[in-house]
Amino acid sequence: MGTASRDGRPGHGDGRKRSSSKNMKTAGGKGQKPAGKGQKTSGQGRNQQASTRKPHRKGSRPNVESGKVRLNNAKPARHQAPRHDLVDGDGATYVSDGMRLQKVLAAAGVASRRGAEELIAAGRVEVDGQIVLEQGLRIDPNTAVIKVDGARVVVDETKQYLALNKPKGVQSTMSDEQGRRCVGDLVAERVMAGQRLFHVGRLDADTEGLLLLTNDGELAHRLMHPSYEVPKTYLATVRGQVPRGLGRRLRSGIELEDGPVTVDDFAVLEIHEGQTLLRLTLHEGRKHVVRRMLDAVGFPVQRLVRTDIGVVALGNQRPGSLRVLDSKEVGALYKAVGL
Template identity: 70%
Template sequence: MNRSARRDGTPDRGRGNPARSASDKRATDKRATDKRATGKKDAPGAGRSGGAPKKPHRGQANTAAVATNKRGKPKQAKPQRQQVEANPTISNAKPARHQYVQSAGPVKLAAGEGMRLQKVLAQAGVASRRAAEELIEQGRVEVDGHIVVEQGLRVDPENAVVRVDGVRVVVKKDLVHIALNKPRGWQSTMSDDLGRPCIGDIVSERVSAGQRLFHVGRLDADTEGLILLTNDGDLAHRLMHPSFEVPKTYLATVNGVVERGLGKTLKAGVELEDGPAKVDAFTLLDVNGKQSLVKVVLHEGRKHIVRRLLEAVGHPVKRLVRTDIGPVALGDGRPGTLRVIGPGEVGALYKAVGL
C-alpha cells in the first residue's frame, strides 16, 4: 500500500510532496514568530488551507461576531484612542494665565514735538537736568507705566503720566496746588453774596490773573486750618469722595477732662441723628484745668462731623483746627497765608487716591 495515499484514495500532500511540506512548515514557523513579536493571535480560520474562516453550525451562536455581557445584552465597543503623531514643534499645553507680553513702551514723539524727559523733570522741580539724566539711567523714571532708560525721550507734558520711584510727578504747567490756612470766621467759598469774608478774597489776585481755582471740601466758619485749592479736577474729586478714605487730622480743644476710655468709644462708633460715625484714631494731648486738647483722625466728610461726635460723648468743642489732609500738613504759616504744595506732597496725594 502506498504510504503517501490516504484511506479515501487521495494522495497525502504533506508526505507525497516533500517540497510543499517544507514550505508549509516555514510559513507556520513564521506565523508563530510574528505572534510572539506582536502578541496577536491568528484570526479565525488562519493557517488552514484556503484561508477562509470556519462557518458555525446552524444552531451554534456566532460568539466571535457579537460579544455579550452577563445579562445577554451586547457590549458596546470602547472607542479606540486616536494615535497622535509626535511632533516636537507642536505643544498641547495650556498657556499660563498671566503671560509676560513685551510692550512697545511709551509713545516716542518726533524731533521738535513735546519736551525732553529730563527737562520735564527739571521744570517739575524733581531735580536738575543732570540729576534727572542720572535718575533715568538708573531706571527710576517711568512714563505711562513703562520704565525709561534711554536719554532724550520726548514726551507730551499735557498727557504723559510720569513717575519717579513710583511717585507721580506733576508735569502740566497749568496745574496749581495750594495749601491755605483758613482763618476762623471766614467762609469756605470763592465768593459770598452777603459780603462776608471768604477764601476767594485771599486768592483774588490769582483768580484775576486767569487761574481757575476751587476749594477741595469745606470747613465751617468757626473751624480754621488747612484747606486745599487747586484746578486739578481729578485729584479734587477723589480727595472729596469718601470711598478713597483720605484721612484728615484735627486738633480740638474741648470742655471737660477727657477720660482714658473715650478713644475706644469713638473708634467703636457713636450713633448720631444721621447714622453711626466713628474715628480712625484718637489721642489725648493735654489737659489744662477744665479743658482738654485732643487729636482726632477720621476720613468721613459729613457736615460738622468732628463737633457732633465730641459733643455726643459729652465734650463740646471750643476750638477746632484742621492740620493735615492725607500727606499734606498745614505748616507754620499764619492764618490767611498760602503756600504752594511741593512736588513730593502732590505726588503723595496722587498716590493716596490712586492716580
C-alpha cells in the same frame, strides 16, 4: 437742543434714530412706515427706552436746581468767538476714544466733576454750539469749543496745588452773596492774575486750618469722595477733662443722625484750666462731623483746627497764608486716591 445718550453719543436715545430713518426712506420712499399689529411706534419705543435706562451713578442723578445756581469757576477765553462762528449743523461730535465732557470741565477748573455734571444737567454747557443735557458725551478737548453760560472755557493743563491756612470766621466759598469774608477774598490776586482755583471740600466758618485749593478737578473730586478714605487730622479743644475710655469709644463708633462715625486715631495732648486738647484723625467728610461726634459724647468743641489732609500738613503756616505744595506732596495725594 442737543443731548447725549448713556454711552455718550449725541442724539435722542440710543443713537439709532438717524440710521433707522435713513433705512426707512430707502425702503419705503416716504420716510415713514406705518406701525403694524404688535409693532411699537417710535414714541412707544422711546418711552420704553426712557423707563429702562440705567439711573445715573448708582441711583442718583445730578441735581438740576443745584446746577442752576452753582458757581462757575471757569476762566473765560481772552477772545470770545461770536455765536455765529460756532459749528453749524450737527453740533457736538462724539469721539469714541475722547474724554467725557464732565471730566474735561473738571480738568479745566470749572467745578468738581460732580459739580460739572450738575451744570450739564441744568443746560448751562454747550459743545460746538449745541447744548448738552445728558452725561457722558465723549469729546476731543483739543478741538471742541466748550462754553459755560455762553463764555468759552479754556482747557488749560497747567495745574495749581495750594495749601491755605483758613482763619476763623472765613467762609469756605469763592464768593459770598452776603458780603462775608470768604476764601475767594484770600486768593483774589491769584484769580485776577488768571489762575482758576476752587477749594477741596469745606471747613465751617468757625473751624480753622488746612484747606486745599486747586484747579485739578479729578484730584479734587477723589479727595472729597468718601470711598478713597483720605485721612484728615484735627486738633479739638473741648470743655472738661475727658475720661480714659473715650478714645476706645470713638474708635468703636458713635451713632449720629446721619449714620455711625468712627475715628482712625485719637490722643489726649494736653489738659489745662478745665479744657482738654485732643487730636483726632478720621476719613469722614460729613458736615460738622467732628463737632457733632464730640458733642454726642458730652464734650462740645470750643476750638477746632484741621492740621493734616493725607500727607499735607499745616505746620507753622500763618493764618490766611498760602503755600504751593511740593511735588512729593502732590504725588502722595495722587497715590492716595489711585491716580
